[in-house]
Amino acid sequence: MTPVADEIRIDVPVSGAPGRGVLTRLGSKLGNGFVQLLLTLIALFWLVPVFGLLVASLRDESANTGSGWWTVFTKPAELTLSNYAELVANKAVWQSFLNTFYIAVPATVLVVVMASLASYALAWIEFPGRETLTVVVVGLLVMPIQVALIPVAKLFGALGLFGTITGVVLFHVAFGLPFAIFLLRNFFTGIPRDLIEAARMDGATEWVIFKRVVLPVAKPAIASLTIFQFLWVWNDMLVALVFADQDSAPITVALRAQLRQFGTNIDLLATGAFLSMVVPLGVFLLFQKYFVQGVLAGSTK
Amino acid sequence: MRLRVNVDAAPGRSPRQAIPFLLPALVVLAALVLYPLVFSLVRSFFDASGDEFVGLRNYVDTFTDPRTLTAFRNNVLWVVVAPAAVTGIGLVLAVLTERIRWATAFRLVLFMPMAISLFASGIIFRLVYEEAPNQGVVNAVLVGVHDVFSPASRYPGARPRVGYAATEAGFTAVRPSKAGDTVSLPLIGFSPQDVPPQAVPASQPTAGAGELRGVVWLDVSVGGNAGKVDPVERGLPGIAVEAVRDGQVVARTTTGDDGRFTFPDPGSADVTVRLPPENFALPFRGLTWLGPSFITPVIISSWIWIMTGFAITFIAAGLSAIPRDALEAARVDGATEWQVFRRVTVPLLSPVLLVVFVTLVINVLKIFELVFVIAPGSVQSEANVLALQMWQVSFGTGGDQGAGSALAVVLLLLVAPAVLFNIRRFRRERS
Incomplete structure (x- = not known):
């Protein structure tokens, strides 16, 4: 619904001068790109803490005390379900x-x-x-x-x-x-x-x-x-x-x-x-x- | 179900029939909400045991107890900062999401923290802000950024054994040297295991004409001679050495793999050898987020993480009700996006923003679990808030239910304006 409305706005020249229309369109495109990037980063920023908790729950005690959860990207072999098994037991x-x-x-x-x-x-x-x-x-x-x-x-x-x-x-x-x-x-x-x-x-x-x-x-x-x-x-x-x-x-x-x-x-x-x-x-x-x-x-x- | 024809009751005018519908809820509400409300009011005027009437003493104590006053101060900080921040962020993001195609997905991601418990959110942020940079991601990032701009030293904590004075500029030789001398710099306070792998055994340099030579080595072999280069002792590579005259650095060099260094032309006058502090700086370990100075801002940040999605979703619902024509008209008139936002969107949204803000204030006044979980026991008194203090006083360490009741009544009075706000809003919506 909203994106459609936005596109209509972009395609209709704001004022009579054609040069300004092109500039506005370009500016709007750049602006939208920036907004997309910004919101992507914010969404990731929101997910990182939960992701960190998830990874920490999949690493055993020595791994968690020794290094941060982000090291999982270089050492994915450390992942284990043993914590869950222990907790359920x-x-x-x-x-x-x-x-x-x-x-x-x-x-x-x-x-x-x-x-x-x-x-x-x-x-x-x-x-x-x-x-x-x-x-x-x-x-x-x-x-x-x-x-x-x-x-x-x-x-x-x-x-x-x-x-x-x-x-x-x-x-x-x-x-x-x-x-x-x-x-x-x-x-x-x-x-x-x-x-x-x-x-x-x-x-x-x-x-x-x-x-x-x-x-x-x-x-x-x-x-x-x-x-x-x-x-x-x-x-x-x-x-x-x-x-x-x-x-x-x-x-x-x-x-x-x-x-x-x-x-x-x-x-x-x-x-x-x-x-x-x-x-x-x-x-x-x-x-x-x-x-x-x-x-x-x-x-x- | 048997159909029964109800002749004597006109449609919708059968007061007695309301009773079975209302009774279960009313009994529960009366017994567990209304009666306790009255009981707490009365109880707050009695002492800890509940036997003696003490008038307003519990309230006086509440407002003079330093822990409660800290809780008050923190609650004020929360109310001033947090709801406004979340409403502002929510407004900006709600407007921005109107410009992307994946707005629903974005709102879903930011709304997700609302679904999980404050306990779990607390654990999440306790981990995020954990002080050890190998556990807490915030300090890990800080240390990473810090080390890019000022790299970590190679020999943290090491120091010369004798003959050097610790100053702000580093370890400075007590006695001056001149060309032709050799300088011994035995270091201690550093583990042999941490010596860089390229290090080779050190040896005492021979004097060279016109040159100032020296050696820096780790003087910690078992059974070795203190202050003398023993055969197994290794030189320390990569240590910066400065030659200083009249407070000015005249020459600068770095030790080799055997720990040796040479100033080829120190000049004829005396110089002082100095080891600058960057050789030995202790590594930057980030900030103590969960310590007394940052704890409340840290907990507020986790609350912002939880509530922003709510604000966005609520405000976005309000935005979709704004007539598109109003925005278009402003744009056609040549208004910039910022002007449209300031002059059209925000004023039209202000009733919605007020509801969001009031909701957040109520939520903030009741904040409990986040503080309980995120603040470590030792700083909980620093991070204290009224709801937590009420629990502590009544059920935790305090055990004083008179004072606890007084605190509960104070909390009730704080949300009372919101009660009136809700009733007025409800009445207005009805009419």
């Missing part, structure tokens, strides 16, 4: 990797289900206080989780949920809900009124309208929310740092003990960090359209 780390799933999947499902239900009510059922409730949800969007850490830790302690996966999941659900409701409510209100009214005229209950009319139409929004929420929880560290114990810790928390001796633990940390990145990167590349939409919609979070 390490029960605690592997358990933490699984824990990350056990936390992220239910936290995502619960948020999507609860938010869809609540959003339907906020969008299509009239009840007293609906306006206020919506504004409260918007107000909660940027609530720092720090405000809840201490009280919820106490509450979970009393309920026996402290240090459990359930506790971590519940906290994520609570702080995922405002954004989820905000996003879905906005989408649901955009559904044509006729669609809902027609179903009501046919005598459908609210539950049926929600299930048969709203949910099918809202699939893209729900997809965005699912991916956004999953990555949000998957990538968390602070919540788990407070509420998880050693057995329920996700990978981010499990690896933090290795940070003390960074220089000699690069092999382990790089491998662990990359393992933790594989899932989000896969999700991102497969569903990038939905993820980007989710992030843009959730810009306030």
Whole structure:
């Protein structure tokens, strides 16, 4: 779309004088070449740190302490999967990797289900206080989780949920809900009124309208929310740092003990960090359209 | 699902039916967000144990505690520098990507850091800025560039055994020499393994008429005589030697493979032999990025890496909504690209830029993981920010939940303007 518009601009002489047209065209060509080069360099610049981590994760401890990852270009034979084999064989780390799933999947499902239900009510059922409730949800969007850490830790302690996966999941659900409701409510209100009214005229209950009319139409929004929420929880560290114990810790928390001796633990940390990145990167590349939409919609979070 | 005809409820006017839809979310929000919010407010007025009401003391302590004040200062630095930088970079790059065909791919690459955890990004940048130039790529590049302009010395740390005074100009002989003399320069403080391979055993030069001769060798053989050339001791090739008279260098030469050097014509008056410092300079090892002086800028740079893609994508979405005609009209009127950018694009985009900026400010105020991961334990107090301090005070080393609650409330107050901004924006969009 945009490149076409640019070309049209270039081919149409800006003013009447033909000499200026040629110069403008030349200048524009040179300028575009420069922009291409600049943006290529910036893109590479953005990729280098990740590439460095990937290479470091594929070199063993002695290689990493002895020389930088960039020496791989002269010594590609140093590459090995042994770090990954070791990490996967390490029960605690592997358990933490699984824990990350056990936390992220239910936290995502619960948020999507609860938010869809609540959003339907906020969008299509009239009840007293609906306006206020919506504004409260918007107000909660940027609530720092720090405000809840201490009280919820106490509450979970009393309920026996402290240090459990359930506790971590519940906290994520609570702080995922405002954004989820905000996003879905906005989408649901955009559904044509006729669609809902027609179903009501046919005598459908609210539950049926929600299930048969709203949910099918809202699939893209729900997809965005699912991916956004999953990555949000998957990538968390602070919540788990407070509420998880050693057995329920996700990978981010499990690896933090290795940070003390960074220089000699690069092999382990790089491998662990990359393992933790594989899932989000896969999700991102497969569903990038939905993820980007989710992030843009959730810009306030 | 059984269809039930609902005769008594007019369409859309059935308040009671909202309850089952709202209940699950409301229960969770009330129990885990709203109740804690109130609890934290109250808790912040009690002491560490939670038994004694202390009024505003936690807040007074918060604003007088040096660690919290450092955290405040860093948060201010973050808020002033980081969101503006990312918005600016994002704006420029979003406009530039409009001119390339692979804009989508470019935005994808820059957006990618948003998908991974701040923990992983922290590890990535800890590695990037690692101090050892054989591990951290930034220092590796710095050392590489530095060594091109001032090559690394061959004999770092070596020094003469006796008879030379260390000065800024190098090692200077204590006693002057003149033509016909021979000079001995036994060096120590350097490993025999690091002597260049072309070095051959040294020998004491014989005096030559009108010439000043000498030898520089590594005087560190086992059982050898200190200050004397022993048979196994090798000369040190490539060392610069200067002859100095009245503070002026009158001659300059370099030692051969046997460590010998000769000034063919030092003149009749006395000269002083000097070994300039470039022979022995310790290698440049880059900068201590993760030390106290650079740590916050370093963490900010990693945050810029993470958030720029977000800014570009958001601003690009805003750009595509700008009417093309407005830009074309300005161009037809003869405006330069810069003028179009300044006078048309930026003003039309300003609402979008404001939203991006506010979003980034909120994000910055909550910054935690990056500091936690990138700053080594010893400099974490230098890099401290409020969210990290809150965690430290409440759950880390502090264990004072009264002070922690006060910090949480302070954070809440800091994002409060953003809450109002969001509500107003929401209300405006509705109407």
